[in-house]
Protein backbone atom coordinates (compact mmCIF):
# COMPACT_ATOMS: atom_id res chain seq x y z
CA UNK A 323 0.00 0.00 0.00
CA UNK A 324 1.19 3.51 -0.72
CA UNK A 325 -1.48 5.83 0.57
CA UNK A 326 -3.38 6.19 3.84
CA UNK A 327 -6.65 8.07 4.16
CA UNK A 328 -5.90 9.37 7.68
CA UNK A 329 -9.53 10.22 8.45
CA UNK A 330 -12.85 9.11 7.00
CA UNK A 331 -16.19 7.60 8.00
CA UNK A 332 -16.56 4.25 6.30
CA UNK A 333 -18.84 3.33 9.20
CA UNK A 334 -21.25 6.12 8.20
CA UNK A 335 -24.76 4.92 7.38
CA UNK A 336 -24.37 6.65 4.00
CA UNK A 337 -22.23 3.63 3.00
CA UNK A 338 -24.71 0.97 4.15
CA UNK A 339 -25.56 0.05 0.56
CA UNK A 340 -22.09 0.00 -0.99
CA UNK A 341 -19.53 -0.28 1.83
CA UNK A 342 -17.97 -3.46 0.39
CA UNK A 343 -17.42 -1.75 -2.96
CA UNK A 344 -15.97 1.42 -1.39
CA UNK A 345 -13.44 -0.57 0.65
CA UNK A 346 -12.55 -2.66 -2.41
CA UNK A 347 -12.01 0.53 -4.49
CA UNK A 348 -9.59 1.78 -1.84
CA UNK A 349 -7.66 -1.48 -1.59
CA UNK A 350 -7.38 -1.80 -5.37
CA UNK A 351 -5.91 1.71 -5.50
CA UNK A 352 -3.40 1.05 -2.73
CA UNK A 353 -5.22 3.19 -0.17
CA UNK A 354 -5.30 2.13 3.49
CA UNK A 355 -8.22 3.38 5.58
CA UNK A 356 -8.45 4.95 9.04
CA UNK A 357 -12.14 5.31 9.87
CA UNK A 358 -13.28 7.43 12.81
CA UNK A 359 -16.32 6.67 14.97
CA UNK A 360 -18.05 9.93 15.87
CA UNK A 361 -21.10 8.77 17.86
CA UNK A 362 -21.96 5.76 20.03
CA UNK A 363 -23.57 3.96 17.07
CA UNK A 364 -20.76 5.09 14.78
CA UNK A 365 -18.14 3.70 17.18
CA UNK A 366 -19.92 0.34 17.28
CA UNK A 367 -20.12 0.24 13.49
CA UNK A 368 -16.44 1.23 13.19
CA UNK A 369 -15.50 -1.75 15.38
CA UNK A 370 -17.53 -4.03 13.10
CA UNK A 371 -15.81 -2.54 10.03
CA UNK A 372 -12.41 -3.24 11.53
CA UNK A 373 -13.32 -6.89 11.99
CA UNK A 374 -14.88 -7.26 8.57
CA UNK A 375 -12.41 -5.33 6.40
CA UNK A 376 -9.22 -5.34 8.45
CA UNK A 377 -8.95 -1.52 8.39
CA UNK A 378 -7.69 0.89 11.05
CA UNK A 379 -10.05 2.72 13.39
CA UNK A 380 -10.19 5.57 15.90
CA UNK A 381 -13.13 6.03 18.27
CA UNK A 382 -14.53 9.29 19.64
CA UNK A 383 -17.56 11.49 20.06
CA UNK A 384 -18.16 14.40 17.68
CA UNK A 385 -18.92 17.89 19.10
CA UNK A 386 -21.93 18.19 16.79
CA UNK A 387 -23.54 15.46 18.94
CA UNK A 388 -23.47 17.81 21.95
CA UNK A 389 -27.21 17.29 22.50
CA UNK A 390 -26.67 13.58 23.20
CA UNK A 391 -27.43 12.49 26.72
CA UNK A 392 -24.50 12.21 29.15
CA UNK A 393 -25.33 8.52 29.55
CA UNK A 394 -24.67 7.99 25.83
CA UNK A 395 -21.33 9.76 26.14
CA UNK A 396 -20.50 7.57 29.17
CA UNK A 397 -21.18 4.49 27.07
CA UNK A 398 -18.98 5.73 24.22
CA UNK A 399 -16.24 6.47 26.78
CA UNK A 400 -16.52 2.93 28.17
CA UNK A 401 -16.50 1.41 24.68
CA UNK A 402 -13.25 3.24 23.88
CA UNK A 403 -11.64 2.09 27.14
CA UNK A 404 -12.68 -1.52 26.51
CA UNK A 405 -11.35 -1.44 22.96
CA UNK A 406 -8.05 0.23 23.72
CA UNK A 407 -6.16 -2.42 21.75
CA UNK A 408 -8.35 -2.04 18.67
CA UNK A 409 -7.85 1.71 18.14
CA UNK A 410 -5.08 3.93 16.81
CA UNK A 411 -6.37 7.12 18.44
CA UNK A 412 -9.21 8.77 20.32
CA UNK A 413 -11.37 10.83 17.94
CA UNK A 414 -12.96 12.46 16.37
CA UNK A 415 -13.43 14.82 19.27
CA UNK A 416 -13.18 18.59 19.58
CA UNK A 417 -15.09 21.84 19.26
CA UNK A 418 -17.25 23.34 16.51
CA UNK A 419 -18.05 27.03 16.35
CA UNK A 420 -21.33 26.35 14.50
CA UNK A 421 -22.67 24.11 17.27
CA UNK A 422 -24.51 25.26 20.42
CA UNK A 423 -23.39 24.88 24.04
CA UNK A 424 -19.64 25.58 23.92
CA UNK A 425 -19.30 24.80 27.63
CA UNK A 426 -20.59 21.28 27.26
CA UNK A 427 -18.52 20.76 24.09
CA UNK A 428 -15.40 21.80 26.01
CA UNK A 429 -16.20 19.67 29.05
CA UNK A 430 -16.56 16.57 26.86
CA UNK A 431 -13.49 17.45 24.77
CA UNK A 432 -11.40 17.66 27.96
CA UNK A 433 -12.77 14.36 29.17
CA UNK A 434 -11.73 12.54 25.99
CA UNK A 435 -8.32 14.24 25.97
CA UNK A 436 -7.77 12.85 29.47
CA UNK A 437 -8.85 9.40 28.29
CA UNK A 438 -6.35 9.56 25.40
CA UNK A 439 -3.65 10.60 27.85
CA UNK A 440 -4.49 7.62 30.07
CA UNK A 441 -4.45 5.24 27.11
CA UNK A 442 -1.32 6.86 25.72
CA UNK A 443 -2.94 7.45 22.32
CA UNK A 444 -2.98 10.46 19.98
CA UNK A 445 -6.24 12.31 19.31
CA UNK A 446 -8.07 13.24 16.10
CA UNK A 447 -9.45 16.75 16.49
CA UNK A 448 -12.42 18.37 14.80
CA UNK A 449 -11.67 22.05 15.36
CA UNK A 450 -14.00 23.84 12.94
CA UNK A 451 -13.57 27.59 13.54
CA UNK A 452 -12.01 26.92 16.96
CA UNK A 453 -8.51 25.76 16.07
CA UNK A 454 -6.75 28.06 18.54
CA UNK A 455 -9.10 27.10 21.38
CA UNK A 456 -8.48 23.40 20.69
CA UNK A 457 -4.72 23.90 20.62
CA UNK A 458 -4.83 25.76 23.96
CA UNK A 459 -7.08 23.18 25.62
CA UNK A 460 -4.89 20.24 24.53
CA UNK A 461 -1.88 22.17 25.83
CA UNK A 462 0.53 19.55 24.42
CA UNK A 463 -0.84 16.83 26.73
CA UNK A 464 -1.29 14.40 23.83
CA UNK A 465 -0.19 14.28 20.19
CA UNK A 466 -2.98 15.75 18.10
CA UNK A 467 -4.03 15.49 14.48
CA UNK A 468 -6.14 18.41 13.24
CA UNK A 469 -8.53 16.74 10.86
CA UNK A 470 -9.38 18.89 7.78
CA UNK A 471 -7.30 21.75 9.15
CA UNK A 472 -8.86 25.05 8.08
CA UNK A 473 -7.19 27.52 10.43
CA UNK A 474 -4.52 30.06 9.57
CA UNK A 475 -0.92 29.52 8.52
CA UNK A 476 0.69 30.83 11.75
CA UNK A 477 -1.22 28.40 13.94
CA UNK A 478 -0.50 25.56 11.48
CA UNK A 479 3.22 26.24 11.94
CA UNK A 480 2.83 26.39 15.73
CA UNK A 481 0.93 23.09 15.74
CA UNK A 482 3.64 21.38 13.67
CA UNK A 483 6.49 22.93 15.65
CA UNK A 484 4.95 21.41 18.78
CA UNK A 485 5.05 17.93 17.23
CA UNK A 486 1.40 17.71 16.20
CA UNK A 487 -0.11 16.98 12.77
CA UNK A 488 -2.14 18.87 10.17
CA UNK A 489 -4.46 16.87 7.95
CA UNK A 490 -5.14 18.21 4.46
CA UNK A 491 -8.50 17.08 3.09
CA UNK A 492 -10.07 16.82 -0.35
CA UNK A 493 -11.13 20.46 0.12
CA UNK A 494 -7.69 21.31 -1.29
CA UNK A 495 -8.95 20.27 -4.74
CA UNK A 496 -10.91 23.53 -5.00
CA UNK A 497 -10.18 25.68 -1.91
CA UNK A 498 -7.61 28.43 -2.31
CA UNK A 499 -7.17 28.74 1.47
CA UNK A 500 -6.07 25.11 1.76
CA UNK A 501 -3.86 25.39 -1.33
CA UNK A 502 -2.11 28.39 0.22
CA UNK A 503 -1.54 26.49 3.46
CA UNK A 504 0.21 23.69 1.61
CA UNK A 505 2.24 26.10 -0.52
CA UNK A 506 3.59 27.72 2.64
CA UNK A 507 4.29 24.63 4.75
CA UNK A 508 6.86 21.94 4.20
CA UNK A 509 5.62 18.36 4.40
CA UNK A 510 6.77 17.76 7.96
CA UNK A 511 3.81 16.33 9.98
CA UNK A 512 1.34 16.72 7.10
CA UNK A 513 -1.14 13.88 6.53
CA UNK A 514 -4.03 13.58 4.05
CA UNK A 515 -7.67 12.55 4.33
CA UNK A 516 -11.02 12.46 2.57
CA UNK A 517 -13.47 12.69 5.52
CA UNK A 518 -15.67 10.45 3.33
CA UNK A 519 -18.61 10.52 2.74
CA UNK A 520 -18.19 14.30 3.24
CA UNK A 521 -16.03 16.90 1.41
CA UNK A 522 -16.28 15.29 -2.00
CA UNK A 523 -13.93 16.72 -4.65
CA UNK A 524 -16.58 15.86 -7.26
CA UNK A 525 -19.88 17.77 -7.17
CA UNK A 526 -22.93 15.62 -6.51
CA UNK A 527 -20.91 12.53 -5.56
CA UNK A 528 -20.21 10.99 -2.17
CA UNK A 529 -16.55 11.13 -1.24
CA UNK A 530 -14.61 7.88 -0.81
CA UNK A 531 -11.13 6.97 0.51
CA UNK A 532 -9.58 6.32 -2.93
CA UNK A 533 -9.96 10.09 -3.56
CA UNK A 534 -7.11 10.68 -1.13
CA UNK A 535 -4.96 10.20 -4.24
CA UNK A 536 -6.49 13.43 -5.60
CA UNK A 537 -5.20 15.23 -2.49
CA UNK A 538 -1.70 13.90 -3.12
CA UNK A 539 -1.94 14.92 -6.81
CA UNK A 540 -2.93 18.45 -5.82
CA UNK A 541 -0.11 18.72 -3.26
CA UNK A 542 2.31 17.58 -5.97
CA UNK A 543 0.95 20.22 -8.36
CA UNK A 544 1.62 22.88 -5.71
CA UNK A 545 5.04 21.61 -4.64
CA UNK A 546 6.49 20.26 -7.89
CA UNK A 547 9.56 22.48 -7.55
CA UNK A 548 10.46 21.08 -4.13
CA UNK A 549 9.54 17.38 -4.28
CA UNK A 550 9.02 14.55 -6.75
CA UNK A 551 5.64 12.82 -6.58
CA UNK A 552 7.27 9.69 -5.17
CA UNK A 553 8.83 11.74 -2.37
CA UNK A 554 5.48 13.31 -1.51
CA UNK A 555 3.76 9.91 -1.40
CA UNK A 556 6.53 8.45 0.79
CA UNK A 557 6.81 11.37 3.23
CA UNK A 558 3.06 11.59 3.80
CA UNK A 559 2.70 7.82 4.20
CA UNK A 560 5.48 7.80 6.78
CA UNK A 561 4.04 10.84 8.60
CA UNK A 562 0.74 9.00 8.98
CA UNK A 563 2.40 5.86 10.27
CA UNK A 564 4.40 7.87 12.80
CA UNK A 565 1.31 9.77 13.98
CA UNK A 566 -0.69 6.60 14.60
CA UNK A 567 2.20 4.37 15.71
CA UNK A 568 1.70 1.81 12.91
Ligand SMILES: [Zn+2]
Nearest residue numbers: 330331414517
Ligand atom coordinates in the same frame (compact mmCIF):
# COMPACT_ATOMS: atom_id res chain seq x y z
ZN1 LIG B 1 -14.80 13.45 10.15
